[in-house]
Amino acid sequence: MxxxxxxxxxxxxxxxxxxxxxxxxxxxxxxxxxxxxxxxxxxxxxxxxxxxxxxxxxxxxxxxxxxxxVPPAQMVVIGAVHISQALVPLARLLGYDPVIVDPRTAFATKERFPDVTVHAEWPDVALPPLNVDRYTAFIALTHDPKIDDPALIHAFERDCFYIGALGSRKTHAKRVERLGAQGVSAEAMARIKAPVGLAIGAITPAEIAVSIMAEVTQAWRQGIA
Known part of the structure; x- marks a missing residue:
């Protein structure tokens, strides 16, 4: 060459x-x-x-x-929750190297997430060094606006190929209202997949993780270019 x-x-x-x-x-x-x-x-x-x-x-x-x-796809998960515990092995199986961000030190532990990079810090501290970009799947799962909202704003700014957030339609409507009050455009907020994951009737953390991984794969294969 x-x-x-x-x-x-x-x-x-x-x-x-x-x-x-x-x-x-x-x-x-x-x-x-x-x-x-x-x-x-x-x-x-x-x-x-x-x-x-x-x-x-x-x-x-x-x-x-x-x-x-093509750059290897990344996954950033906001929230060291039960869904995250099920999501991590699925993501790895599909070639991702997931990273967990959660300032709640009772949740973000090596005992709960062995062999996973866990940042027990607030998003404004943890996210900038992670090089979040267009080839990143970004998933907010804490259900806590103080954690999820600034993290989502970071994802918008970095043009992630997938942005998902946990919560019902009612919860998401309140999220949209909050983000709009912070100056986030309607176009950016429309990119959030919420409720997160494909609509397969998932109930358990493992089932929700499967639905999320399926939706991430759909976005990666059908919408990245």
Whole structure:
């Protein structure tokens, strides 16, 4: 591979930016396409499809090969609760490395979350170093506005691909009212999946975790590009 192309790919990887190496199998010049220059590209549609699937391959019947480089998806869970305990192993099974944030030290313990990165700090302290970005699934589960609300605002600012929050429709309506009073746009608040998770009739913490993981997967595979 041309060293300039390799350098560009490495730079995209370090910056957690999706990039696609477009190769002419008949020997034409290769090029790299990143998200910020994708709009209007002659291969925009197949490249977006490749980014959603994360799979490399030939474009249709052409002699063009797309090598896809997508940052690994992250998961940040606000709340060291029972649902989180069920969600963590599911997330790991699907390739995520979940992080738990909860300032309530009685909940955010290594005993309850062994082998998981747990930050027993308030969101304004814990979240900035985590590099939350577009490739992050962000899930607020504490049911405590003092914790969830500032965390959600951080997620809006970082354009997370999935933002979910625990609570009934009535609870969410109050959440929307609070966030609106803090200047959050209606467009941003509309991105919150609440009640969190696909509507499968989940009741137990484990079932709710399954519904959340299914909704996160749907957002990752169908809406990231």
């Amino acid at each position: 041309d060293l300039k192309l390799l350098s560009a790919l490495n730079a995209a990887r370090r910056a957690r930016k999706a990039a696609v190496l477009v190769t002419d199998l008949d020997g034409g010049p290769a090029r790299i396409v990143t998200e910020d220059v994708l709009a209007g590209d002659r291969l925009e549609e197949p490249i977006r499809a490749a980014l959603r699937s994360g799979r490399s391959g030939v474009v249709g019947e052409t002699r063009t090969f797309l090598t896809v480089q």
